[in-house]
Amino acid sequence: MTEADLDLDVDLEGEFEPEDLQGPKPVAHVGPPVLVVDDLHIVYRVFGGKARAAAKSGAANVRAAKVEKPSFVKRLLSSGSGHVGAVSEVHAVRGISFVARHGEAIGIVGVNGSGKSTLLRAVAGLIPPASGSVYVDGEPALLGVNAALMPQLTGERNIMIGGLALGMTPQEVDERFDEVVEFADIGDFVYLPMKTYSSGMAARLRFAISSAARPEILMIDEALATGDAAFKARSKARIDEVRKNAGTVFLVSHSIATIEAMCTRVLWVHQGQLVMDGPADEVAEAYKEFVRAHRRANTSARAGGVGPRARSKRRNREVAEAKTGDATPSDGQATDAADAKPTAE
Template sequence: MTTPTPGERPGDASNADSAQRGPMVLLLNDVDIDYEVWEDRQRGLRERFTGLKGAGRTIIHAVQGASFAVYEGESVAIMGSNGSGKSTILAAIAGLLPVTNGQIYAAYEPRLMGVGAALLPKVSGIRNIRIGCLALGMSLEQIDEHMDSIIEFADIGDAINRPLRSYSSGMKARLLFAIATSIRPKILMIDEALSVGDKEFRAKSEGRIQEMLDHAGTLLMVSHNMNELKRLCKRGIWLEQGVLKADGPIADVIAQYTEKQK
């Protein structure tokens, strides 16, 4: 990923209404993302080490020629059917996947919300808060500063002192969301993270996201919940089989997408 100066507007990516927007913070320029799938996993690992390419190997063209710009303070929904490339494109923006062709430019480090892989099932919620915050890059002083607010937001009572493995899926979702949103990144990406938890917690979660946007944050969000996307996002991008089909006001793009699903 290439990092331009914050607010830089590449000349060939500007459009007629860019003057009415904030500075550009993210640009995808003709991005392709391919990955390999093998029928036999062991054979695939062997070929990776030897460099030899044999039968049973398939190339998946997950994203094909995607180009779009995102501006400071925008909230952008990315929608599409299963396997359309939505999560793949977020992972590439976050720097977790390489692009095959094209470029991704970001003025700030994009953060894909999620610390689940860093947490430990056998230790308490409080210890997992520390582990998760360290994974987000916080210092020990910052963790101490945010600890009370994370516990309060998760609102799981005495369970905070119990091992994570004893939590229900809803309690775990509360804790993960509270940890992951304890920082305020300039570019936040969410992949289906608000689809869990009860109605009250989802409302709290949306409130926290809106608070981030109010402070000139930028949001990219993947979800199959169209009502959720309408509430949180003003712009929609529709991907289908890796190809960008539509980009515009959220209501218009949702209408186009849902019409094609009938």
């Protein structure tokens, strides 16, 4: 654990409280709470590779793994263990709490590896929490139906598989078959194997299948990236429809424009923690500011290289940058960092 990672985390956490304090400004038909996430922690077990030692000292997400200076004997013993019985733990989500209400469309933003998708899957009940809990009123459906589909089989067959996987009965799937095909706009391609589809067609079919189930809580993970303008408009209409029927929509995307267009509220996640939670435009603005700062920091760090080996050099540089208040969207982190340093060792 380095000081750079650390002070970044600590002051992000310190600056922004969970939404209960900040209070989201309800935008449209916001009903009673539908989902409560209480101090959620997710820990992954990761098999394989020498990742353990590298990960320990590397990404901040892996902080759960104990960091200690190995003695010579230990190093000798563990020189082979990177390949035999290599198991490391990744602490992907670290203490997130929020409340979602009926009729909200919530965007989740954050840089790569910040825990967005993990958070979404945990909220959908797909990854068991290490600690903390998730309370849900209704059945959440993650728009991740593609994992159930089989590319060798026809679209027709896949609509059945996907629909059943989402918990519909065969009759319901039959009833909605035409609607799904129409929404996906794939015409007679539905009778061909899915592996013959273009990526846009496959993505449209996936979205059509998963949103056909009419879930109370719809969760979308980067699904709208592919697809033409007409399809984007149709998906926005579908999302609005879910919201109008007192449902809740979660949307993970890297496209801040998509988030701003579709969501009423945004959660900003960074390194497994909630940085900011509020109305879409406010958070989006802050996030954009952060990304710009991040990009600047990266460009200047590139001189020293950004590979893992060169990372320690870069980190030192980042510390310097952080001290000038450049790398993070907050100030006053110098004191926080000083407070936090002892806990790292």
